[in-house]
Each structure stands twice: as C-alpha cells, then as structure tokens.
Amino acid sequence: MANANVRVRFCPSPTGNPHVGLVRTALFNWAFARHHGGTLVFRIEDTDAARDSEESYQQLLDAMRWLGLDWDEGPEVGGPHAPYRQSQRMDLYKDVAKKLLEAGHAYYCYCTTEELDERRDAARAAGRPSGYDGTCRELGDEQKAEYERQGREPIVRFRMPDEPITFTDLVRGEMTFTPENVPDYGIVRANGAPLYTLVNPVDDALMEITHVLRGEDLLSSTPRQIALYRALAEIGVGNGTTPDFGHLPYVMGEGNKKLSKRDPQSSLNLYRERGFLREGLLNYLSLLGWSLSADQDLFTMDEMVAAFDVKDVNANPARFDLKKCEAINADHIRRLDPKAFIDACTPWLRAPHANWAEEKFDQAAWEAIAPHAQTRLTVLSDITANVDFLFLDEPVEDEASWAKAMKEGSDALLRTARAKLAEADWNADALKAAVVAAGEEHGLKLGKAQAPVRVAVTGRTVGLPLFESLEILGRERTLARVDATLAKLGA
Ligand code: GLU
Numbered sequence: 001m002a003n004a005n006v007r008v009r010f011c012p013s014p015t016g017n018p019h020v021g022l023v024r025t026a027l028f029n030w031a032f033a034r035h036h037g038g039t040l041v042f043r044i045e046d047t048d049a050a051r052d053s054e055e056s057y058q059q060l061l062d063a064m065r066w067l068g069l070d071w072d073e074g075p076e077v078g079g080p081h082a083p084y085r086q087s088q089r090m091d092l093y094k095d096v097a098k099k100l101l102e103a104g105h106a107y108y109c110y111c112t113t114e115e116l117d118e119r120r121d122a123a124r125a126a127g128r129p130s131g132y133d134g135t136c137r138e139l140g141d142e143q144k145a146e147y148e149r150q151g152r153e154p155i156v157r158f159r160m161p162d163e164p165i166t167f168t169d170l171v172r173g174e175m176t177f178t179p180e181n182v183p184d185y186g187i188v189r190a191n192g193a194p195l196y197t198l199v200n201p202v203d204d205a206l207m208e209i210t211h212v213l214r215g216e217d218l219l220s221s222t223p224r225q226i227a228l229y230r231a232l233a234e235i236g237v238g239n240g241t242t243p244d245f246g247h248l249p250y251v252m253g254e255g256n257k258k259l260s261k262r263d264p265q266s267s268l269n270l271y272r273e274r275g276f277l278r279e280g281l282l283n284y285l286s287l288l289g290w291s292l293s294a295d296q297d298l299f300t301m302d303e304m305v306a307a308f309d310v311k312d313v314n315a316n317p318a319r320f321d322l323k324k325c326e327a328i329n330a331d332h333i334r335r336l337d338p339k340a341f342i343d344a345c346t347p348w349l350r351a352p353h354a355n356w357a358e359e360k361f362d363q364a365a366w367e368a369i370a371p372h373a374q375t376r377l378t379v380l381s382d383i384t385a386n387v388d389f390l391f392l393d394e395p396v397e398d399e400a401s402w403a404k405a406m407k408e409g410s411d412a413l414l415r416t417a418r419a420k421l422a423e424a425d426w427n428a429d430a431l432k433a434a435v436v437a438a439g440e441e442h443g444l445k446l447g448k449a450q451a452p453v454r455v456a457v458t459g460r461t462v463g464l465p466l467f468e469s470l471e472i473l474g475r476e477r478t479l480a481r482v483d484a485t486l487a488k489l490g491a
C-alpha cells in the first residue's frame with residue numbers, strides 16, 4: 001500500500017570509494033521510498049574531518065547519479081531540512097547536546113582513558129559487563145570542580161534508561177536489549193565535537209525519518225538511538241516519533257567472510273569500469289537479501305519498485321556471487337534495444353579503451369557486428385577486444401592463441417581455405433561452406449578447420465561468430481590477413 005508519508009534516508013560518510021554494500025543500502029531505501037511514493041533524503045555524515053574527504057563526497061554523488069538512484073532532499077537538490085551535510089549543521093548539534101544536559105538526559109564524564117581502561121579490564125576479569133560503569137552519572141558539584149581544577153576536559157555522555165529496550169525490527173522481528181548490554185555512551189568529544197552517535201539520530205528526528213533501513217552492522221547501536229529519540233521527544237527536538245528500523249543482512253564475500261570495503265570485489269568503480277549496466281548491477285544487488293519471486297531473478301528497477309517491501313527482506317547473510325552478478329548483467333545487455341546497446345558500447349570504442357587509431361573506426365562495420373556481440377557480452381568493456389580486428393590494420397598478436405591454433409598442417413589447411421574463400425560469394429553462409437569444404441579436404445571438422453582461419457584474421461582463438469565477422473571485414477582484408485599468416489608460417 002502506498003504511503004506518501006514514508007521518509008527514508010541514505011546517509012553515508014564520505015570516506016573511501018563507494019562500495020557495493022553501500023549501494024545495496026541506498027537501493028533498498030530508494031526502492032522503499034519509490035514504492036510508497038514517499039521521500040528519499042540523501043544526507044552526508046561528514047562529521048569526522050580526519051576521515052572524510054571532498055573527493056569521496058563527489059564520488060558518492062556521482063555514483064548515485066550514475067545508478068539513477070535519485071533523491072528528493074539532499075545535496076544539490078536542497079529541501080526543507082537543508083543543509084544536508086552534517087559538517088554544516090554543527091551549531092545545531094551543540095545546541096541539542098546542551099538541551100540534553102540541561103534535561104538530565106546527558107552528563108559530563110571526566111573519566112580519563114586510562115581510568116576507563118583500568119575499570120573495564122577489572123570488570124572483565126570479574127566477569128561483569130565491561131561497558132561504561134556510570135561513575136560520573138551523579139557527580140557532585142565539588143567533585144566536578146575538583147576535576148576541572150585538575151584540568152580534565154569532560155566528554156558528554158548520554159544516560160541510558162535503566163530498563164530494557166524492545167523494538168520490532170522490520171526484518172528481524174522483536175529484539176530486546178537489556179541495560180547491562182547498552183551502557184551510557186559518549187555523544188560529544190572533550191573538544192566539543194559532536195559524535196556520530198548524537199548527530200545521526202538527531203538528524204533522523206529533525207528530518208522526520210519514518211524508516212531506518214541500514215546494514216546489520218549497526219544493529220547494536222539501535223537501542224542507544226531509540227533511547228536518544230525518546231529523550232529528544234521529551235525536549236522537543238523533532239516531531240516526537242521514533243522511526244521503525246530494518247537491518248539489512250550482511251553481505252558475505254570470498255571464504256564466507258563479510259565483504260569488506262577494501263575487498264577489490266566491492267568497489268563500485270570497478271563495476272563501472274568493466275562496463276556493467278546500472279540496471280544489471282542494481283538487479284543483482286537487490287538479490288542480496290531480497291527477491292522478486294522464487295522463480296524470477298531478472299527484473300527491471302520499475303518491477304523492483306512495484307514489488308519492494310522491506311518485510312520481505314531476508315535476515316540471513318547474503319552471499320556476493322560475482323559469476324551470478326555477471327550473468328545477470330549479461331541478461332540485461334541482451335535485453336537492451338539494439339540501438340541502446342550500440343550507444344552503451346560507445347565509450348569502449350574510443351580512447352583510452354580502443355587500441356586503434358580513431359580514424360580507423362567504421363560506424364557501419366560496428367553496427368553490422370553489434371547484434372552478434374550483444375548476445376555474447378558479459379560486460380560492455382569486453383566489446384573492445386571483440387571488434388578490434390575490424391579497426392586495426394593488422395590483428396593483435398596473441399601468442400597463446402597462435403600456439404593453440406597453428407599446428408602442423410595449418411599452413412596446408414589455410415592455403416586450401418584461402419583458395420575456397422577467394423572464390424566464395426562474400427556472405428556468412430558461403431564463407432562457412434568454404435571453410436567446411438577446406439576442412440574436409442584435410443580430414444578436419446569445422447571446429448578444427450576454422451581455428452587457424454580465426455587466428456589469422458582476428459588474432460585470437462575466441463571471438464564473435466567467425467563467418468559473420470569475415471563477411472563484415474570484407475574479402476580483401478580477410479584474404480590479405482590469411483596471406484600474411486601464410487607468409488609468417490612459411491618463414
Ligand atoms: N553514516 C553512517 C554509516 O555510513 C550511517 C549509519 C546509518 O545508516 O544510520 O555507517
């Protein structure tokens with residue numbers, strides 16, 4: 001059922017390169033918003049100056065644009081809760097921290113790191129919960145004054161309620177966290193810098209977020225945040241409600257380990273460079289925890305949006321399977337309208353990808369071969385090597401292919417094939433008949449007979465359908481390449 005009140009957010013920190021886990025989170029939020037006709041807020045959590053970078057920020061925007069995951073509020077588009085970069089909202093967070101302190105929901109904690117470590121180790125040794133022990137919860141004025149005299153600079157700590165926190169996760173069902181497991185936590189650094197633990201829920205409250213869909217790794221911070229929302233409601237920050245939470249399953253990589261940001265397989269840029277289609281990549285990523293139906297892996301984003309419900313997300317870890325990702329992408333390439341395929345390949349037919357001089361490119365030859373490539377490509381970047389024989393003066397020299405195809409007797413076979421090709425009508429069927437006939441004369445099946453011809457003409461043992469390739473390359477160039485190969489074999 002549509003619900004235009006739905007407000008979800010995608011709120012990455014601009015560190016490093018965008019990765020597939022991040023894209024999956026963005027996609028699920030986007031699909032949920034679009035399904036309901038609601039709002040996707042794009043917020044940049046850039047409060048950690050040491051780790052955040054402008055370059056990452058630009059890459060995030062660029063990635064979202066490329067993926068077609070459009071947002072309704074956020075950078076570049078603005079919105080009623082602007083600014084959407086947390087680095088520009090610092091005063092607001094400081095103000096909220098002050099109000100939390102005044103209302104007693106937070107307190108100054110003067111403990112030094114050494115003291116905290118010592119008490120934590122002692123608690124561990126005694127088998128007690130090892131989180132913050134509440135030492136500074138009820139400090140008297142005199143004690144505070146003493147700490148100040150010692151030059152201690154306090155952090156601000158949020159006071160967790162003493163009762164359990166229960167919520168119903170949209171993916172995982174009811175979850176309960178007991179107070180021993182959720183100790184009081186820092187929300188402002190000693191230098192006055194607000195922490196993620198504060199600014200993330202504060203912005204969700206101010207931006208009136210209704211559903212928080214994010215990775216399972218953040219599950220343990222949810223009870224803390226729920227307590228903070230309740231406190232914010234009491235002090236009148238936001239609209240007084242707590243969002244619903246849905247924690248998306250982990251994505252596992254090789255060896256059943258969590259796919260890490262540093263895993264090369266997880267870099268979005270890599271998929272773009274290899275020529276994945278956005279629809280193919282998004283289709284595959286949507287399967288990491290969700291499915292359209294048991295028997296349909298292949299679908300469009302419109303179909304996903306129509307069907308998406310976070311309640312259908314599976315709580316079990318999802319396995320990232322590159323082969324499957326490629327297969328789905330290949331399916332999407334096949335589904336492209338022929339003209340769209342031709343256009344989509346264009347970047348890979350130019351510098352820096354193309355290994356031929358620009359003026360050697362022949363649009364008519366490309367359009368003639370394109371349908372044969374469209375049914376065979378896994379990723380668009382493979383197009384370059386598949387068609388370079390058309391645009392290079394001489395085919396590439398691939399030693400492995402040469403070694404594989406050029407056996408004893410290949411020169412004799414090629415001589416016969418050359419003679420028959422020279423007499424054939426120049427169309428794929430006749431060219432095939434010529435090579436079949438040449439093979440028969442030498443006791444070779446078509447597969448064996450065509451290998452040296454293919455290597456002579458394209459430079460490689462594998463490629464697009466050979467006889468269509470020869471037809472498009474033309475009689476003169478084909479025969480010249482066979483001649484050159486014969487000369488080389490004779491030498
Ligand atoms: N900036 C946080 C992150 O990238 C967002 C967490 C959340 O979705 O609440 O991990």
Ligand code: ZN
Nearest residue numbers: 109110111136
């Ligand atoms: Zn303390």
